[in-house]
Amino acid sequence: MFKLNLHDKEIAVDFERQSDDTFRITIEDRVYDIHAHRLSANHLYTVINGTSQHFYTHQDKGQKEVSVQGRSYTLEDATQGKRKRRSGDGEAGASLNPPMPGIVIRVVANEGDQVSKKQEMLVMSAMKMETTLRAPFDAIVKKVLVAEGDQIMPGQQLFELEKVEAEGQADA
Amino acid sequence: MFQKILIANRSEIAVRIMRTCREMGIKTVAVYSEADRYARHVLEADECVLIGEAEPGASYLRVDRLIEAAKETGAEAIHPGYGFLSERAEFADACKEAGITWIGPPGEVIEKLGDKLIARQIMQEHDIPLTPGRILEGTNIDDWKTQADELGYPLLIKAAAGGGGKGMRIVRESSEFASACKMAASEAKSAFGDDRVYLERYVEEPRHIEFQILADNTGKTLHLFERECSIQRRHQKIIEETPSPILDEALRAEMGEAAVKAVQAVKYVNAGTVEFLFDPSTKEFYFLEVNTRLQVEHPITEMLTGLDLVRWQLEIAAGKELPFEQKDLTRRGHAFECRIYAEDPANNFAPSPGKITYMKAPSGPGIRHDSGVYSGYDIPMYYDPILAKLITYGATREEARQRMLNALKEYVLLGIKNPLAFLIDVFEHEAFIKGDMSTHFIKQHMEDWQPAMPDEDLACIAYVLDELLPKGAAGFTGTAQQAEGTPSPWQTLGGWRIGQS
Numbered sequence: 001m002f003k004l005n006l007h008d009k010e011i012a013v014d015f016e017r018q019s020d021d022t023f024r025i026t027i028e029d030r031v032y033d034i035h036a037h038r039l040s041a042n043h044l045y046t047v048i049n050g051t052s053q054h055f056y057t058h059q060d061k062g063q064k065e066v067s068v069q070g071r072s073y074t075l076e077d078a079t080q081g082k083r084k085r086r087s088g089d090g091e092a093g094a095s096l097n098p099p100m101p102g103i104v105i106r107v108v109a110n111e112g113d114q115v116s117k118k119q120e121m122l123v124m125s126a127m128k129m130e131t132t133l134r135a136p137f138d139a140i141v142k143k144v145l146v147a148e149g150d151q152i153m154p155g156q157q158l159f160e161l162e163k164v165e166a167e168g169q170a171d172a
Numbered sequence: 173m174f175q176k177i178l179i180a181n182r183s184e185i186a187v188r189i190m191r192t193c194r195e196m197g198i199k200t201v202a203v204y205s206e207a208d209r210y211a212r213h214v215l216e217a218d219e220c221v222l223i224g225e226a227e228p229g230a231s232y233l234r235v236d237r238l239i240e241a242a243k244e245t246g247a248e249a250i251h252p253g254y255g256f257l258s259e260r261a262e263f264a265d266a267c268k269e270a271g272i273t274w275i276g277p278p279g280e281v282i283e284k285l286g287d288k289l290i291a292r293q294i295m296q297e298h299d300i301p302l303t304p305g306r307i308l309e310g311t312n313i314d315d316w317k318t319q320a321d322e323l324g325y326p327l328l329i330k331a332a333a334g335g336g337g338k339g340m341r342i343v344r345e346s347s348e349f350a351s352a353c354k355m356a357a358s359e360a361k362s363a364f365g366d367d368r369v370y371l372e373r374y375v376e377e378p379r380h381i382e383f384q385i386l387a388d389n390t391g392k393t394l395h396l397f398e399r400e401c402s403i404q405r406r407h408q409k410i411i412e413e414t415p416s417p418i419l420d421e422a423l424r425a426e427m428g429e430a431a432v433k434a435v436q437a438v439k440y441v442n443a444g445t446v447e448f449l450f451d452p453s454t455k456e457f458y459f460l461e462v463n464t465r466l467q468v469e470h471p472i473t474e475m476l477t478g479l480d481l482v483r484w485q486l487e488i489a490a491g492k493e494l495p496f497e498q499k500d501l502t503r504r505g506h507a508f509e510c511r512i513y514a515e516d517p518a519n520n521f522a523p524s525p526g527k528i529t530y531m532k533a534p535s536g537p538g539i540r541h542d543s544g545v546y547s548g549y550d551i552p553m554y555y556d557p558i559l560a561k562l563i564t565y566g567a568t569r570e571e572a573r574q575r576m577l578n579a580l581k582e583y584v585l586l587g588i589k590n591p592l593a594f595l596i597d598v599f600e601h602e603a604f605i606k607g608d609m610s611t612h613f614i615k616q617h618m619e620d621w622q623p624a625m626p627d628e629d630l631a632c633i634a635y636v637l638d639e640l641l642p643k644g645a646a647g648f649t650g651t652a653q654q655a656e657g658t659p660s661p662w663q664t665l666g667g668w669r670i671g672q673s
Contacts, residue, residue, distance in 0.1 A: 002636050002639075006628060006632065007625070011632050025632075027632060038642075044637055044641065048630070055633075055634035055638070056586060058530050059638075064635050067586055068627045070581035070583055070584075070592050071596070071624075071625075071627065072586065072590075075631060075632065099522055099525075101553060102553075131523075
């Protein structure tokens with residue numbers, strides 16, 4: 001039994017290995033009879049319920065990136081405990097983690113400000129583009145850790161935030 | 173013909189230019205910045221020269237270093253690619269002064285066409301249609317209204333002193349004009365300190381249609397048909413196709429003639445592209461600008477005509493005359509191109525630098541992949557994030573579209589965010605299938621796009637199987653392997669100059 005996390009959705013996957021290369025996998029009430037063969041470290045050839053499927057995979061620490069029919073999926077083992085989010089990581093479009101090394105052009109949020117989720121907090125320049133970093137959750141800015149002109153790197157903390165918990169909001 | 177050429181560029185275009193050079197038996201010299209030592213274009217060149225630090229201003233934009241590198245290696249000609257210095261007259265002139273052949277139009281032609289006002293004036297003198305406009309005369313708003321009515325609606329009121337949308341208003345009816353004009357003028361005054369405005373015909377659903385031209389030293393100028401580049405986002409092209417689904421033969425001939433006339437007016441030599449705005453409601457077209465270089469999307473013209481544009485650029489630069497006439501040029505079938513950028517379309521197209529952990533491009537009849545990267549490559553963040561171009565060709569538009577769809581689904585690109593799923597959705601979109609598009613397509617149909625997750629079960633199955641089928645056994649190493657067809661740095665390391673780090 002695997003418990004997988006696929007883009008914040010938890011999915012239970014039951015499996016039964018019948019031989020070296022045959023499996024039966026069950027997800028909810030859907031059953032898949034599979035023949036699988038590894039072609040390379042990144043490439044699996046399978047026949048699933050009679051139809052062939054090619055999977056391409058790459059493991060990066062706790063996450064596995066999977067390519068199926070041209071689309072990418074990122075999965076991880078849900079039983080490994082909630083993934084440690086880097087400071088300020090939020091949903092797409094709301095993250096205070098610099099996506100790439102760059103320079104701070106403008107610090108928009110100041111110490112003491114109350115910001116709401118997705119509110120603009122900092123503008124940086126990198127790869128010939130301006131990128132806006134937004135609040136991952138409602139918060140109060142306790143401290144601004146960078147200034148205009150500073151070089152910033154992925155994984156670097158830019159603000160000290162105190163999360164404002166709304167009623168019934170789950171902890172990140 | 174040249175014995176050795178220096179390519180003053182990087183990534184996919186440098187790789188593509190060098191391929192034709194190799195086919196012609198011409199030695200290639202690549203230039204690279206400190207961030208690009210193991211970039212694909214460097215790996216594939218016969219010789220390479222370090223020209224500076226990562227920032228383009230310290231390397232790829234250094235005319236002096238580029239000329240030096242050509243002299244050091246004995247390169248007889250320089251191909252500037254696109255972007256960087258390809259449209260800078262000073263680079264063309266510097267090459268000429270140094271006795272190095274510039275592969276492109278002469279410096280003075282680049283300069284004339286590079287200045288928008290001068291270019292428009294030249295076009296006006298030669299009766300090339302420009303976007304109808306009217307500089308407002310007098311100070312009486314009633315006079316202005318008359319002029320606006322004469323121009324016709326819908327029209328755009330634009331600030332004379334600046335751009336960026338400030339002081340700009342769309343007016344669709346005569347009755348709206350007076351108030352829109354007052355608002356535009358006051359906005360212009362506060363933004364630029366100048367309340368002057370002018371009028372321009374507004375095209376509701378514009379289509380971007382450009383013509384490829386080729387001209388030799390005798391003045392013979394031909395067009396190689398059109399490309400439609402209406403699928404854009406923030407003025408950046410994403411998908412291009414040829415022929416344009418909206419043009420008929422009469423229009424094609426008319427626009428082609430206008431394109432030829434436009435560049436002949438400045439005695440153009442070598443390859444170039446004339447861009448037009450096409451108004452499908454009136455079937456009128458307006459000159460936008462001339463790009464005095466090879467364009468990103470040139471491969472679709474190559475698929476359509478069977479000609480190698482880079483080869484003809486080199487031939488023309490070496491003094492050869494074009495051995496065919498306009499009537500000899502034929503087009504066959506239909507071609508599409510998708511630009512593959514290191515960007516995340518689900519996150520406002522934010523750039524996604526990082527390492528390509530595994531890559532496998534599609535192949536087969538009618539599929540062309542111009543790539544500047546390889547499996548295992550670390551994408552530097554200093555440059556344009558274009559990774560590759562995927563081009564498909566088919567006997568009909570539908571065939572080429574299906575081919576592209578299948579090719580996109582076969583394309584594997586792991587480790588970085590990329591637009592593959594986005595492109596699949598565009599190619600499956602009803603409007604796209606009908607050829608129903610304008611430059612507003614992305615905004616109208618793909619705003620707030622997020623990837624669909626149709627194969628969640630398959631993704632989970634893939635995860636589980638990947639865990640259960642060991643990689644360690646039977647010769648599979650734990651690290652990402654090279655996909656077939658892409659060079660490994662360890663196999664293709666080219667020569668380098670002794671004394672250069």
